[in-house]
Amino acid sequence: MGARLPEISVLLQVAFGGLTMGAVYGILAVSLLMVYRVSKIICFAQGEFFVIGGLALATLTEQAGLPLWAAIPVVLLGAALLGLAIERGAISPVQRSGIGIVITMTIALSIALQGLALPIWGRQAHTVAPFVVAAPVEVLGAFVSAQVLIVIGTAVAVYVLLWLFFTRTTLGLAMRAAAQAPVGAQLVGISVRKLNRIGWASGVALGALAGMVVAPVIFLTYASGTMPMVKAFIAMAIGGLGSTAGALVGGFLVGTLEAYTIGFLSSEFADAIVFGVLILFLLVRPTGVFAASDKGGM
């Protein structure tokens, strides 16, 4: 590395890369959070929803020839149904057991889903055509592809929609209530069970959404899920368990850190540094930057 600072364009290019993956980690972190809010469970298999969402979109668009506007809702619906099935078949049997069992169950789920993806999609990488055919935008010498803008835009849209949901809709308020005080919520007629199901369905769907929007930008294989999930967890931890805004910001932080490490240090050490940050964070501030449980629902 020379003594000069890298050019602005390089810095920006790396920053955009960081924003892209950051947006992905952010959406994933939010999806983790959805599930956590309703069931106090952090789903280790979230990375698999991410992968399967992307791979399913690839199959539907490339092989079945479905147009995007049809394929995306199909995948989202499928993901939601998968979420319901998981809540019913995997989570409720162990909800009362110790946390070790619960954690291992989500790990088992992750293994099963990876195992499902393997024979279906094989070991090769898949990709999806970019959603929009457009020339990359140039910003101060750095190039931003349309897809990147879509990814970041999706993260913002997700945030806004969730904000509206949690603060303006009855269902959203009910979910916040159930998360804070399950017994009290039940007493006023909120079905915690139903909310659990909704939480899982939307959590899985959000995970799949993250996979779909980023599929054109990266190559997905059946095993691509673990690391993004871990980074999403880091994002959620940094943001403070319970804060959607925190999860998104945490995602951007992790993505940016990763991008700069890959760009200027070495791609090998990127993971180690991200992990190192995680460990440091858990030691110093386990409650997260945004702390507290319910900050206005977000």
Place this chain on the structure above:
Amino acid sequence: MRQALAGAGGYIALTLLPLAFGSLADYYAEILTVVAVFAILAVSIDLVVGLAGQITLGHAAFFAVGAYGSAILTTRYGWPHLAAAAAAAAAASLVAYVVGRAVLHLRGYYLAMATLGLTGVVYTLLIGLRELAGGAAGMGGIPHLRIFGFVLDDPLHYYAVVLAVAVLVVCVCRRIARSAYGRALIAIHGDEETATALGIRVAQYKINVFVFAAALASIAGTLFAHHLRFIAPDDFTIGQSIHILVMAFLGGIGTVFGPVLGAVVLQLLPEFSHHFKDYQTLSTGLVLMLVLAFFPGGLYGLLRMLLARIPRAGRAGAPAAAD
């Protein structure tokens, strides 16, 4: 006394097992060697996860320290093998102590993630160790294990030694589980505050058992390195940490014997299902899910349940019921 004889008999039988495969004896000895290595890993993690209730995804890191530690010291610096093994175990213990002190007070997901982070960091460091250990390409030329002047270059001999170590580890861990120490760990698993009220120094016990398990994992790593004589970072990934945890849960967490069974099943499965290679992961995941949801005692618990249903033959020599 009877138990010891039965144990010795079992050991001899297991040692001679590969010979039953005739010309393939060496091949099966090597397979069973790896099974024994993973049995040590699974049993050692059971102390931490099953008894003390601390979810750790960091075991592959200690496995790596043992493997790479022994490999580097013997191959690059010509250390005596036992000394290298001891040094590696000491290093693993030190890492476990430092990390354990830092993270063992965390609960549930935080602890799992912190230990997962440890595995990730170690893995990345291994890839970075290009000069010393070949980096991502791995490291070869690890000598056959040599102890007390004997070079263990015969797969059958090496298997006998590894099996002996595994049996010893199982016995030691079983003894710990059934002792007052094991009870204290169980109390910590149950409720840390109550355990404290009973006089148990929770933090110290958690760290101690974590360090001990790390040392055992390191020994497994040493045996692994001298067996394969070629190691690469890909043997020590997060996936491997998960694999070890899965073996323990599948076999029967907390039972010490269960994880051995889990190791046997998961390591031998690929041998007998080449055709279904692509479905192994799926079946492992599904079976584990079933076990967690409905059979918390694991395969070992299932086995005991089935065996209990077979009525015992009467002392007078009445025929056993058909089953």
Place this chain on the structure above:
Amino acid sequence: MRFALSLRGVTKTFGGVAAVSDVSFDVPPGIIKAIIGPNGAGKSTLLNVISGILPPDRGEIRVNGRRLEGRPGYEVVAHGIARTFQLLRLFNNNGATVLDNVLLGAHSLLRPSLRRTILRRADTEAALRDKARALLASFGLEGMEHLQPQQLPFGQQRYVELARALMTDPPILLLDEPASGLNDAETAALGAVLDRLRTQGKTIVLIEHHMGLVMRLADEVLVLAEGRKLAEGTPDTVRRDPAVVSAYLGDDGVTATC
């Protein structure tokens, strides 16, 4: 006379709310002292502070003359205090049996180490197991040692916890609502047990809501309300104290017939 237990100015606040406020009292050895008071009076917090689960913000706690305030719970038990809990805290995980639970009571005596556990030659626990069985038998629980605590009726689980507390022959027992959840017959039996323990020389401090038991059994009564000591004395004195009557006992205390 040295007191078994002495508190001076013990205060414990949680986020600005004083759960226990400037509480001082003495407990002479060999008596039963009952701590009563309305819900939320700070009784359980007080017990948690004495047993080392929580450190006090201020004050002194002396056990047989030795200052123990702020010491962690695992040290306190080594100085001769054992306790039970209001909501049972028995272990049912990992297949723990009644016997395992009781044996855990002796942990502070054994202080097992990994090294000794691995290297020990013979079964060093036979005597301890016999003692545990004897304790269980004294509570009518013989033959139940291999069951899991959750398989026992609630009242018997309470005795398992008590047996666990007695494994170290502690001179001082802290009992948190031992009669809670027991019917009349069981409560009477518990009273007899506590009386027996007192005859053996034990000092018992218990939190209780069951007024009949308290009035019948206690040598001294301490009344807590809103974290402060309201009254202290013999059951009769306390019963007649107008401040206590108005704060807590109501008419029941005055007309108690048991």
